[in-house]
Amino acid sequence: MAYWLMKSEPDVFSFDDLQAKTTRNEPEEWGGVRNYAARNNMRAMALGDEAFFYHSNIGKEIVGIMKVVATAHPDSTADLNAKGKVVWECVDVAAVKPMPKPVTLATVKATPELSELELVKLSRLSVSKVSDAEWALLCKMGGL
DNA sequence: GCCAACGTTGGC
DNA sequence: GCCAACGTTGGC
Numbered sequence: 001m002a003y004w005l006m007k008s009e010p011d012v013f014s015f016d017d018l019q020a021k022t023t024r025n026e027p028e029e030w031g032g033v034r035n036y037a038a039r040n041n042m043r044a045m046a047l048g049d050e051a052f053f054y055h056s057n058i059g060k061e062i063v064g065i066m067k068v069v070a071t072a073h074p075d076s077t078a079d080l081n082a083k084g085k086v087v088w089e090c091v092d093v094a095a096v097k098p099m100p101k102p103v104t105l106a107t108v109k110a111t112p113e114l115s116e117l118e119l120v121k122l123s124r125l126s127v128s129k130v131s132d133a134e135w136a137l138l139c140k141m142g143g144l
Numbered sequence: 145g146c147c148a149a150c151g152t153t154g155g156c
Numbered sequence: 157g158c159c160a161a162c163g164t165t166g167g168c
Binding site for chain 1: 152153154155
């Protein structure tokens with residue numbers, strides 16, 4: 001089981017939106033990612049892997065947990081390349097639970113144990129990896 | 145294949 | 157609104 005962190009701008013797609021879809025039994029296709037490092041991370045995801053949902057720009061905080069319900073498949077919003085090959089892929093996710101206390105970026109940055117978190121080190125990467133230790137600590141900080 | 149120019153992301 | 161970081165593009 002691996003852990004991840006995925007970003008979204010809440011005015012485009014928020015954790016509330018994801019929870020609403022999950023309640024309706026609709027998986028969310030995490031499409032629109034156009035970055036190779038992020039795509040490779042999604043390819044590495046397994047069924048049941050869990051990920052933090054991070055709100056970028058507005059809030060700048062980890063607001064909930066979701067899980068992978070379908071492994072990487074072609075992104076239906078993406079075009080094929082010149083050779084007709086699929087370039088962009090995505091996974092499907094469902095909400096698990098919100099964080100009782102969202103963990104802000106400022107708090108993460110103020111925590112020495114989280115100084116290696118990819119969210120901090122690779123701030124522009126929209127799908128990043130979280131270590132077991134980082135996951136456990138962030139859950140604790142979030143009131144879980 | 146290198147590198148400068150440019151565009152985008154995201155924090156502040 | 158600005159700027160830093162980084163990815164992509166295009167000329168050579």
